[in-house]
Amino acid sequence: MTRAELDTAIGWAGDEGWNPGLADADCFHGSDPGGFLMAFQDGRPVASISVVAYGADFGFLGFYICHRDVRGRGIGYRLWQAGLTRLGARCIGLDGVVEQQSNYQKEGFVLAHRNIRYGGTVACEAPEDPRLRRITADQLAAILAYDRPFFPGPRAAFLRCWLQARENRMGFALVDQGAVAGYGVLRRCREGYKIGPLFADTPQDADLLFRALVARTRGAKVFLDPPAPNREANALAERYGLQPVFETARMYRGAAPDLPLQCIFGITTFELG
Numbered sequence: 001m002t003r004a005e006l007d008t009a010i011g012w013a014g015d016e017g018w019n020p021g022l023a024d025a026d027c028f029h030g031s032d033p034g035g036f037l038m039a040f041q042d043g044r045p046v047a048s049i050s051v052v053a054y055g056a057d058f059g060f061l062g063f064y065i066c067h068r069d070v071r072g073r074g075i076g077y078r079l080w081q082a083g084l085t086r087l088g089a090r091c092i093g094l095d096g097v098v099e100q101q102s103n104y105q106k107e108g109f110v111l112a113h114r115n116i117r118y119g120g121t122v123a124c125e126a127p128e129d130p131r132l133r134r135i136t137a138d139q140l141a142a143i144l145a146y147d148r149p150f151f152p153g154p155r156a157a158f159l160r161c162w163l164q165a166r167e168n169r170m171g172f173a174l175v176d177q178g179a180v181a182g183y184g185v186l187r188r189c190r191e192g193y194k195i196g197p198l199f200a201d202t203p204q205d206a207d208l209l210f211r212a213l214v215a216r217t218r219g220a221k222v223f224l225d226p227p228a229p230n231r232e233a234n235a236l237a238e239r240y241g242l243q244p245v246f247e248t249a250r251m252y253r254g255a256a257p258d259l260p261l262q263c264i265f266g267i268t269t270f271e272l273g
Contacts, residue, residue, distance in 0.1 A: 054153025091254030192221025
């Protein structure tokens with residue numbers, strides 16, 4: 001895909017109810033410009049897939065969408081095969097809709113855990129804590145280092161864009177005695193806001209970051225995507241009145257990475273991992 005064609009795919013994702021962020025495309029495409037593929041029929045785009053490579057050992061698959069009027073003709077599956085070929089022998093992750101799990105299993109993907117999307121409105125005051133810092137360029141190196149255990153491959157290119165404060169996106173870091181103890185990013189979406197990622201050393205730290213971010217939404221809807229095995233993350237969402245609205249199946253083809261799920265209170269995106 002060209003950068004403009006990625007906008008088309010993101011539009012399709014919106015039509016599917018995936019609620020993409022308003023400023024996702026630049027960070028997505030910049031993470032691996034060759035990792036977004038599109039199928040055409042008679043010059044018209046009809047299917048998409050992202051197969052973003054994070055270094056030599058890991059890749060993530062997303063945006064697997066076939067236009068409704070050409071489904072069932074094998075076009076999407078040929079694009080799927082092209083995507084898997086691009087990632088080669090890497091371990092591949094995806095967050096697939098639940099009803100497609102069996103199809104992914106046929107392609108060698110194994111369920112690791114569910115992710116539950118919680119959504120709703122939250123009323124809370126901005127916490128006052130000197131450890132909370134708006135994310136700026138000065139903290140970038142420390143946050144990149146903190147993020148590394150939370151993701152199966154290096155993603156500095158993506159994060160350098162994702163952490164930039166913009167009109168539709170901002171973040172907070174929790175800095176305790178000079179060391180990063182957690183961080184979170186809030187971004188505007190077609191509907192409301194998503195928080196992702198939300199990583200923290202403790203449930204208390206995650207709660208603090210969550211409140212700092214939610215206070216900036218001014219009563220709009222908020223969505224958080226915790227991994228189901230993290231009970232403290234689910235409890236955090238429910239404590240503030242959020243309700244399950246959607247779920248995905250995190251699956252891997254290849255050796256599943258050992259991630260600190262107990263510290264992952266919200267995954268970054270369903271599209272890029």
